[in-house]
Amino acid sequence: MTKSLGALLAICLAGLQFLAVFLVVYTSYLTSERALLLHARDLLRDVGINTIEHSKGFLSPAEGAAELAARLAQNRVIASDDPQVLERLLFQQLQIAPQFAGIYFGSEDGNFVMVMRTPEGPGEFRSKIITQRDGKRLVQLIWRDDSFGIVEARVDPEDPYDPRQRPWYKKAKAQLTTIWTDPYIFFTSQQPGITLAAPVISNHEQGFIRGVVGVDIEISMISHFLSRLNIGQHGKALIIHSDGDVIAHPDLNLIKAKNEDGTLRFANIREFEDPIARAAFAPMANDGLLTVTEETPTEFTYEGQKFVATVMPKISDTLPWTIAVYAPEDDFTGVIKQNRSMNIWIAALVAAISGVAGLGLAHLIYKPVHAFAVRSTLIAQGVIDPSDPQPRTYMELERANTTLVREIVARREAEREYGQTFDQSPRGMAQISSSCGAFTRVNASLCRMTGFEPDELIGKPITDMLLSASSDSPPQIDAPFKDFVGNREMRCRRKDGSLFWVAVNSIIVNDADGNPMHAVVTLDDITSSKEAEGQIVQLNRDLSHLARGNTMGQMATGLAHELNQPLTAIAQNADTALLILNQHAQPDDELHEILLEIEKQSLRAGEIIRALRAFIRKDAGDRSVFGFGELLDQSLRLVRAEATEANVTIESEIAPDVPDVEGNRVQIAQVIVNLLRNAIEAIAYAGSNERRVTVRAWPDAALMTVSVKDTGPGISPTINLFAQFETSKPDGMGLGLSICRSIIEANGGALWLEERSEGGEGGAEFRFTLPLHRTA
Structure with a gap:
């Protein structure tokens, strides 16, 4: 489609303006976004580090208090076996550390003193004292106020509590060092907490402990600390234990x-009700364990929104807690995204204003160009004369107009000369459409050649007239006919349906851009030359066959003469060897049989050569009476090796009492061998699954009928088998069956190919007849 120069100039100007502003905005956005995302990762890392330090600072006093109480009891600074003194000491420690939920001491003899906070009880603090004396167990519960005054006291005889059975006691006793338990939900307060325990070791006996000091610490304060952190607008931090349990989160209820x-228990990250935290950190919990050895920044998407996250390594081996932080990416980049959208709209507005201004400017530039284009079109159509005055335009366009007018005049002259050449050419010429392959222009010579009128050819596809040289199908020609360029010989169909040979020459005419406009085709009638060429080819074939037959006759005569002498020498040497062998006292029977076979076969080969020489001399040869079964056995020996190599089985179905026949024994053997070899080669070439040749013979009146049947592919009906030089083998000469038929006919019989019955087995079956021996 033709484009307007004015509109193109306006669109290009506005587009350049928009593209420039957009590139500036977008590159600024990318750099700002990258910087803010790096800042976000740094912020998340700082939050993680701050949370780690806060957790350490929150828990360190408990470790010091527990170890101090253990040392005091160990060095007997306080009487750990005096419950009242020990209760006061623990009460004072609990008042000093506000993060402690309770502090207690359990001894090896089952005594226990605990002081814990009770914000919902009769007093602010509750003491639990278990003593065992003279086999009696006493459990006292005492509520006290902030000044250690008693608010309420009672005895609980049903309390079965034994500190020695608690996990914190067993673990501290087993490791003989200060230990931390895994976080758990306290039974009384139902708040998240952790227990720190330190053993009290006896000074007199190493490895013997007197008891264990324990401190219960509520870690809900860590969740309150996380809730006060500002991580963007919607970011959150949480603490995950190594077993995947979430032990701190801004929402304590989750x-x-x-x-x-x-x-109650802690919720695991894989079931956590904060879906964003679950999507961010649950995939990191392999087999239920969260093991992070280094700081790991990640990015993920939840419900179409992008998030950034950071996971810190565990605080320590004793506190295997992982700090995990996440925040929406828009918390850091949302402002610049809004700014980017606003800048893009500003760029679009600037581009629109520039386009309107550019349209007016383009109109001023385009007006003289349009006048120049209209004048050039009118000159090309012959409406105005090139010498008419030109409109006022740019200097460059005036020069271009002068050159263009010259080109137009030259083109019109060339078109006129081409038209005369096309119409008056004695050769058939046509222009073919590059899009549909139909005639668009034809000359008179082509119409005379084909018998069509010009209007009958215009619009007709060229493939409706041309036929391939080797078949009656039209050639495969696809537009724009690149595969049709060149010279070729084809057949063409006249209007009356008759065919004649033409030499087709075709070229593609392209425009200045290299795109095909049309094809130009010339056709020459070469029917007479093709007929003369066919006659020459047939004559050359006949001469070649004749020369080949003479050469074969000469070769056969020479070979017969040359082979007769060495065969005679073989027979004489075998006879001499037999004579020498018989003179030994104990001749070798196997060697004697081998020498007899050598003599027999050499004499037989001599008979074949004599028969061949007689056949070449048109001699009928010596006829004799012989047993056909014996001759068949000898012939089968000659082809046994070939059959074995081709994996072909030869079956003989000859009755033992088959009568004798008359004929040239050697010639008949040659026919049998030739038919067997043909059958073996047919099966081998075809690759048949069933590989079998069957030979049968039966008497019929005065003739013996012999059948040689194979399981090969059969004989094509298009081949004249018994004609000279006709063969179905890729390397055959076409003489074997012709000679076999001549031999059988010379011996008073006939040779033919038995036709297969409808629905019968595949393969080929040759049959020939021989006269039976007439008895007096």
């Missing part, structure tokens, strides 16, 4: 989950 028995 970290609790119920067991089947109604007790």
